[in-house]
Amino acid sequence: MPTLSFWGAAGSVTGSKYLIESDRARVLVDCGLFQGPHELRDRNWQEPPFNAAAVNSVLITHAHIDHTGYLPRFVRHGFRGPVYCTHGTAELMRILLPDSARLQEEEADYRNRHKVTKHLPALPLYTEQDAREALKLLQVVPNNGTETKVARDITAEFRVAGHILGSSQVLVHVNSGSGPVAVLFSGDLGKYDQPIIRDPAAPPACDYLLIESTYGDRLHDTEEPKAALERIINDAAQHGGAILIPAFAVGRAQEIVYFIRELEEEKRIPILPVCVDSPMAAAATRAYAKDREEQDDEYAEALKRTPTPIQTRRMLACNTRDESKRINGMQGSRVIISASGMMNGGRVLHHALRLLPDENATVVFVGYQAGGTLGRRVADGEKQVKVLGQWIPVRCKIEKIGGFSAHADWKEVIRWLEGMPSAPRKAFVTHGETGSAEAMAKHIRERFGWQVEVPQYGERVDLV
C-alpha cells in the first residue's frame, strides 16, 4: 500500500519535504531547507530520515529556498535521480541555489574567523560546487497539466500556482497493485490578480490534498499596493527625497518595478530614476520577462505598449559595486530597490547607512520583517540602529505597505478550493505555524465539511 510521510513544513513553514512510497518507487515532493530557529535548522545537518540514494526522483513545486534549498545536501547524501520542475522554476533555481550555497560558505567562514563554532573548522552545509551538481539533475516539464512519468508506477502533472515565476501545484498519481491514488500538493498558492504571472489554475480532482496555510489565520491588507506606492512616491517627489525599498530580489522587486512603470504610464507619478541595486534581482527580472508561458493576459496587453513591462522610464540596473556606489552619489528624488528584503545583509545596508539618518528620505517596507533583523528594528521605530558596525540615528520617514504578498490568504485558499470538482477523501493542512494551520483546517471543515488533519513532522499515512 502506498504511503505519504511529512518531513518538513509540518507544524512550520520551512523545510518542505513530502515522501510518497509505493511498492516499487519513492518520490520526494520538494526538498526544502529548514530556516528560522536553531531546533529547525539543526535538521538540515542531521542524516536524512530516509535513504537519499533510494529516492527515484524529486518533484519541485517552486524555486524558493524553503522548497529547494536542501537539494545540494540531498545530492551529497547520495540522491542521483532526476529533479522535475517547470521552466520558470529551473531558471530561478539557477539563480537561488548558488546564492544559497554562497551564504552557507560565508556563514562557515564567519564562524571560523570569530571562533563561534563547536566544530573546528566549521563547514558549510554545502558549497557552490554542490549546488551546481544538483542543478545538473533538473528536468523541465510543462506547467499545463501534462502527465509525466517520474518513477515506476508514478506520474505527475504540474499546473500554475500563481505564487512566483514557474510555481506549480503538483498532482501525483500512484498506480501500484492496490489501485490508483491521486495526491494533490498545492505548493505555495499565490494571490489572485497579482501582476506579471498567471492566477492559480483550478485544482484537479484528487483523493488526498495537501494545502498550504501560511495565511491560514490572516487576511491581506486592504490598501492596494499600487495605490500605496503612488501616494509614497508623490509625497517624496514633492520635497525631493530619496525612497529606499528593501525587497526580495525574486518576485517582489519585479512587482514593484511593474507597478511603478504602470503608474508612470498612467501619469499618476512623476518620472524618477529607479535603481534596482541587486544583481540577483536583475537576473530574476530577465527570467520573468522571458517566460511567455507564465505571463498573464494583462502582461500581454502591456507588451503591446512597451517591449519591457518590467522596466521603468529611467531605470538603472546595478550589476557592479561601482555602479552601486554611483547611486549613492545621486541627489534628489529617486527610488532605490535593493536586497535583502529584511535589511539583514546585502547591498541595501550601504543605502541604509546613508539614508536612515536623512530626514528627507523615506524607507518603505513591503514585506514581513522577522524579529532580530535590522528591518524589524527600523520598522518598529527604533531611533538608533547599528549598520555595518556603526551606530546611526534613524531620522527618515518610515512607510509600510501591507498588501504585497506572494501567498493567498485564507479566503483566497477557500476560493481556490471551491474550484475542486469533487471532495478529496482527506485534506492535510501543511506549511503554516501551528495556529495558522489549525485555523485553515477549521475554515475548510466549516466551508466544505471535509475530513481535515494537521499532520506532525515525521507522520506517515497510508494512501488507501
Ligand SMILES: [Zn+2]
Ligand atoms: Zn514560496
